[in-house]
Amino acid sequence: MPSLNMIQALNSGIDTAMSADPNVLSFGQDTGYFGGVFRVTDGLQRKHGLTRSFDAPIAEGGIVATAIGMAVYGLRPCVEIQFADYIYPGYDQLVSEAAKIRYRSGGEFTTPITVRTPYGGGIFGGQTHSQSPESLFTHIAGLKTVVPSNPYDAKGMLLAAIADDDPVLFFEPKRIYNGPFDGWHDRPVKPWAGHELAEVPEGSYTVPLGQARTMREGSDLTVLAYGTMVWVSLAAAEEAGVDAEVIDLRSLVPLDIDAIVASVKKTGRCVVVHEAPRTSGYGAELSALVQERCFHHLEAPIQRVTGWDTPYPHAFEWEYFPGPKRVAEAMRRAMEG
């Protein structure tokens, strides 16, 4: 089985979907001839032709809107928003339209679109290339929001998203495109090659949306994380010397609530980790859910480790980014509480 990085796995996912279904097409800024600024759509135009993988004008609202219209027609567009930081011009079309068309038409019109977008920090991208806006979408009834953390899931989840009959926001943690960066920024990052989750099957398979993956079993506490923070949390558990159960949520909506509840009831302690700012972040929802469903099993207050409530700064990347030290401290607090 080939060992692929996340970019190659995503590329293989789109390629597989396009090969299997002529109604699948891909477009976005720089995604056609050039193959995307991160190379995720590399080679698709050469292989599938100009009309199935092409460039779009610099108009995120237009990209999302035309994808909606195509989906209403019966296509399954998979579009790229070059950075999640640029998704806001498309937000109205996602929130007011894609999310509501099935409901408001009594199920008559549907919008099976997949919106891929690289997100997250750790790349010295400043405020316009580092944001994690996932909670702006998890709040919206009618949208699905998913975040893979490794090449195997990236391909399987992308194929599931494209096949899904609802609009899916597919957030790609760009810091781990090339290797499972664990937040120790002063240490070399291992590439994906050789990693067991980089063994990506050829052809079609899906990772169902709504199923968490337990990345590490443990008995001391439960960590709820997604994207790059999965790898940071694993490193933090080692740093803290805590027998953490690290759950990669993979899908925020739909959420695998059963996996979360089972784990927290087992460990009695919970740490929630994400890159996005704390206030109204997805961690707030996770914290509320755990409190509502596991209160009598909790031995300590739920800890949240997040980005700060500031814009993402360029010069203070590692003070902002929730690294393994901060996550390890939260683990220790959770153990003391």
Place this chain on the structure above:
Amino acid sequence: MPDGSIPPQDRPNAPKLSLHIPEPAGRPGDAPDFSALPLSPAGAAPRPAVEAAARDTHGLAYDLIRVLDETGQAVGPWNPRLDPDHLRRGLQAMILTRAFDDRMHRAHRQGKTSFYMKCTGEEAIAIAQAMVLTREDMTFPTYRQQGILIARGYPLATMMNQIYSNASDPILGRQLPIMYSSKEFGFFTISGNLGTQYPQAVGWAMASAYKGDDRIAAAYIGDGATAEGDFHNALTFAAVYRAPVILNIVNNQWAISTFSGMAGGGLTTFAAKGIAYGLPTLRVDGNDFLAVTAATQWAEQRARSNLGATVIEFVSYRAAQHSTSDDPSRYRPADEFDNFPLGDPIARLRQHLTGLGEWDDERQAAAEAEAVEQVRAAGREAEAVGTLGQSRPSVKTMFEDVYAGDDWRIREQRQEVGV
């Protein structure tokens, strides 16, 4: 100053900058004034070949394509030479639409529903277009194209069921009254968010082209909403990808209380906005059924011939209030519609048909009576199900159609409501 510029205190005679806020020609109590509205005589605007280059149509963004002259005769190169049956069906659909609007407006006053929007004065645009396009094409309407459904014979009682949010509402009481949806009738679900449907129509048309089909899309937007970014996105994508779509701008002069000048209407025509995108542009008398038909046929042929999109501005007038929540006597002269230079689309088509010897007062009276009776019968049918609050879909449907499949949150919340 060190950089060589003169500080403000040293140039006392320089004019002070002043901020310009556009104002309409008339407010309540003023005489209506349409002198700023560019008009052309009927028959004067040239008709380029359907294959014409976009730039060869751009003069038409400043002309006004009109077929019916002051006496009701069809003149000039845009005369679509429709057979009298077609014209009569169009007239009847317009009469029926007006009767439906009047009835539902009254139903709102009687407390039978929460909201209504009439299209009085604009009937020709939706109806003439619906009669050119097919049901396999997709219209992406605003809330003032109910004429499309009526022209296509959509059941009036079903429209009323939607307006009443009753147990037979096809969209299950989920939308404000008049936000219809019908895939079968080529009528995309109406959004109350202005302009969003415009670039969606372009995407739909791109999909038809992608599949190698022959279906086209027609999108509608008001003069006011052309100020939205979605309008710009739609024209950019339509031009770049040569999408088979008709991009209609219904300029009815008023966006609630805001006159078209606040969307830049006094600076150029709305049709002219298409020029910068390299799209063919037509400016059309929207109250002239024949001109609307002819322009639509021209754009339709272009779209079906793989020549791409056309921008059409239909000049019309919103004769009624914006909605039942609005009172136009507070912001515009009361008799503007009576003085609107393009008149009433029903009166003008009636005059034309009468001139042809294909219509008369007796037939007009019969058509009006027939329309009222059709609406009344539909009203009885819908009210038998129930008006707003008397009847509604089952509460559990509130929790359906959010996603294609089951969602545990929604399941739990439905159980919390106990349904």
